Amino acid sequence: xxxxxxxxxxxGNVRGIKRPSTPYLLLIPGxxxxxxxxxxxxxxxxxxxxxxxxxxxxxxxxxxxxxxxNYIDAFSGARDQFLRSIVYALIAxxxxxxxxxxxxxxxxxKSGKWKNLLLVLVVAPFFTSFLLRTVAWxxxxxxxxxxxxxxxxxxILGPQSGLTASAFAVVTGMxxxxxxxxxxxxxxxxxxxxxxxxEASSDLYANGITTFRKVTFPLSLxxxxxxxxxxxxxxAGDYINATLLGNPRTKMIGNVIxxxxxxxxxxxxxxxxxxxxxxxxxxxxxVYVRRAGTEELV
Amino acid sequence: xxxxAASTKGDLTLSNLVKEFGDFRAVDDLSLVIPEGSFFALLxxxxxxxxxxxxxxxxxxxxxxxxIAIGPTDITYAKPYARPVNTVFQxxxxxxxxxxxxxxAFGLRRRGVxxxxxxxxxxxxxxxxxxxxxxxPVQLSxxxxxxIAVARAIVNRPALLLLDxxxxxxxxxxxxxxxxxxxxxxxxxxxxxxxxxxxQEEAMTMADTIAVMNEGRIEQxxxxxxxxxxxxxxxxANFLGQSNLVKGKVESTNGDDLLVNxxxxxxxxxxxxxxxxxxxxxxxxxxxxxxxxxxxxxxxNTLGGGVITDISFVGVSTxxxxxxxxxxxxxxxxxxxxGASHLQKGDTVSLSWKxxxxxxxxxxxxxxxxxxxxxxxx
Numbered sequence: 001x002x003x004x005x006x007x008x009x010x011x012g013n014v015r016g017i018k019r020p021s022t023p024y025l026l027l028i029p030g031x032x033x034x035x036x037x038x039x040x041x042x043x044x045x046x047x048x049x050x051x052x053x054x055x056x057x058x059x060x061x062x063x064x065x066x067x068x069x070n071y072i073d074a075f076s077g078a079r080d081q082f083l084r085s086i087v088y089a090l091i092a093x094x095x096x097x098x099x100x101x102x103x104x105x106x107x108x109x110k111s112g113k114w115k116n117l118l119l120v121l122v123v124a125p126f127f128t129s130f131l132l133r134t135v136a137w138x139x140x141x142x143x144x145x146x147x148x149x150x151x152x153x154x155x156i157l158g159p160q161s162g163l164t165a166s167a168f169a170v171v172t173g174m175x176x177x178x179x180x181x182x183x184x185x186x187x188x189x190x191x192x193x194x195x196x197x198x199e200a201s202s203d204l205y206a207n208g209i210t211t212f213r214k215v216t217f218p219l220s221l222x223x224x225x226x227x228x229x230x231x232x233x234x235x236a237g238d239y240i241n242a243t244l245l246g247n248p249r250t251k252m253i254g255n256v257i258x259x260x261x262x263x264x265x266x267x268x269x270x271x272x273x274x275x276x277x278x279x280x281x282x283x284x285x286x287v288y289v290r291r292a293g294t295e296e297l298v
Numbered sequence: 299x300x301x302x303a304a305s306t307k308g309d310l311t312l313s314n315l316v317k318e319f320g321d322f323r324a325v326d327d328l329s330l331v332i333p334e335g336s337f338f339a340l341l342x343x344x345x346x347x348x349x350x351x352x353x354x355x356x357x358x359x360x361x362x363x364x365x366i367a368i369g370p371t372d373i374t375y376a377k378p379y380a381r382p383v384n385t386v387f388q389x390x391x392x393x394x395x396x397x398x399x400x401x402x403a404f405g406l407r408r409r410g411v412x413x414x415x416x417x418x419x420x421x422x423x424x425x426x427x428x429x430x431x432x433x434x435p436v437q438l439s440x441x442x443x444x445x446i447a448v449a450r451a452i453v454n455r456p457a458l459l460l461l462d463x464x465x466x467x468x469x470x471x472x473x474x475x476x477x478x479x480x481x482x483x484x485x486x487x488x489x490x491x492x493x494x495x496x497x498q499e500e501a502m503t504m505a506d507t508i509a510v511m512n513e514g515r516i517e518q519x520x521x522x523x524x525x526x527x528x529x530x531x532x533x534x535a536n537f538l539g540q541s542n543l544v545k546g547k548v549e550s551t552n553g554d555d556l557l558v559n560x561x562x563x564x565x566x567x568x569x570x571x572x573x574x575x576x577x578x579x580x581x582x583x584x585x586x587x588x589x590x591x592x593x594x595x596x597x598x599n600t601l602g603g604g605v606i607t608d609i610s611f612v613g614v615s616t617x618x619x620x621x622x623x624x625x626x627x628x629x630x631x632x633x634x635x636x637g638a639s640h641l642q643k644g645d646t647v648s649l650s651w652k653x654x655x656x657x658x659x660x661x662x663x664x665x666x667x668x669x670x671x672x673x674x675x676x
Contacts, residue, residue: 196391199358202378203385204405204450214404218395 189223308369
């Protein structure tokens with residue numbers, strides 16, 4: 001860092017009196033965009049979250065009264081969904097990690113000439129709509145579908161039970177939908193590992209498992225952190241999977257926010273929930289990134 | 299596995315080792331014995347099979363056929379982590395996520411050694427980098443990383459230390475310094491070192507014994523002096539240092555000497571320095587090293603009528619290119635002791651040398667073998 005700073009300082013001196021303004025001009029469209037579509041709505045949302053219904057009693061009309069108790073009310077009304085979101089997102093993230101790691105490892109180290117094709121296949125689902133793919137899981141897990149048939153044949157599933165409209169279906173859908181976000185960063189960091197460090201490890205008396213634990217996995221940590229964040233953050237706020245694959249008892253915080261906004265037209269509660277979700281995710285991510293210690297890694 | 303490093307000591311024996319990659323035979327029926335405690339160099343141009351040989355000894359490559367043994371123990375198909383062998387990799391392959399201390403401790407920890415801290419500290423002191431123990435590899439210079447790679451390997455006291463072009467990434471000055479240092483470390487720890495390199499000067503500086511490899515086979519093996527003074531093949535004569543090779547025909551023998559007609563001149567070659575194996579029509583190549591020739595100091599062997607075409611001054615010596623009457627250019631290195639300072643381009647000179655420096659090789663061999671080889675990094 002000190003080095004970068006020193007270089008920056010020096011190049012600044014070399015350029016001398018007149019600093020070029022082009023970089024700042026180039027930033028303007030981006031900043032304007034961010035302000036209009038991120039900063040302004042965020043402020044607006046913050047303001048909405050402390051409003052109370054207008055005296056007129058008209059639906060959707062609210063006035064600013066700085067009622068911070070809105071947050072307490074909102075949370076006590078949606079505590080179950082809040083916790084459920086975090087738990088589902090965590091499970092989906094761990095499942096995605098468990099599925100993606102071997103896949104990314106195989107693509108990075110073992111695929112040879114098939115590497116590019118496999119990477120395309122990982123991304124290929126993006127060519128169809130997110131909604132369609134989620135609906136497709138309804139059929140896969142449906143009572144006439146192959147999964148139920150196999151499970152019933154193996155007597156894992158009773159004759160009267162099914163898989164759809166369940167927590168299982170929601171988590172399965174989420175895991176599936178976010179797999180590429182886990183696989184690609186994992187692949188990128190695994191692919192960067194110099195195979196000679198793995199050879200060096202085996203040369204230094206580490207067998208395959210030890211080499212994985214002591215060399216491969218630590219070196220892939222940046223990918224693990226990136227992949228889990230890219231999966232967990234959208235998964236925690238997701239409501240499509242819960243809507244299409246769940247039942248009333250699997251509602252997530254995203255469903256509550258959606259209902260508050262569009263069905264009940266209770267903007268302050270929806271805004272307060274959004275803010276709390278954002279804060280919760282931010283705190284968890286910060287703790288996680290600090291504990292993973294990725295800044296120590298090259 | 300726990301005491302893999304301590305279990306076997308002894309000579310390394312390679313027997314009829316073959317490695318094929320598809321149709322390509324990288325190592326071709328290689329057999330050699332490397333005595334315990336020696337500093338052995340495998341020298342050759344890139345693609346000669348030396349690195350493949352090393353990787354087979356390390357267990358990173360499986361031989362197509364043949365046998366590798368250390369002392370009485372056959373390790374041909376042993377896993378790399380189960381061999382008493384450690385490698386210093388070409389680009390060091392240090393673990394970027396571990397500190398220098400943990401890099402060096404890696405092998406000890408895997409073997410469950412007790413006094414890790416003591417041993418690591420000791421070996422870091424040996425390579426004079428104990429003060430960098432808490433750093434990460436990226437924070438070290440190339441030369442320091444190189445020494446850590448050596449420390450990481452020798453701390454395990456392997457029966458065999460393999461060095462794969464360990465100095466290839468360093469600049470010339472640092473490389474010379476590291477050559478001396480590595481040689482010193484080898485005498486200090488007394489391990490068998492097998493060093494793979496394309497740099498003939500490096501091999502000669504460091505190794506007790508050099509095996510010159512070409513196209514998967516060993517051309518010649520011996521001490522640096524033997525290889526340099528008595529090359530047995532054209533490849534060795536050209537690859538190790540520089541040689542003047544001139545076609546000639548054996549006319550007769552006189553006692554212990556061969557008399558060779560070289561473009562009308564009579565050149566004497568001691569019979570015990572006649573390394574030709576194929577005496578087809580008695581045609582030979584006579585060889586003489588450039589620094590053995592003197593200009594205009596008559597000796598028993600003389601070739602006359604050469605014209606100086608180029609002179610380059612390189613400090614300790616001056617290098618002359620001399621065109622002989624039959625068109626061939628020969629090289630002569632003269633010490634800068636004042637004897638040859640009057641010579642100029644275009645001068646006509648005679649080249650003379652003592653018969654005992656002459657050697658004779660197969661006349662049918664390709665005179666350029668080993669010269670056009672560009673020793674670039676692999």
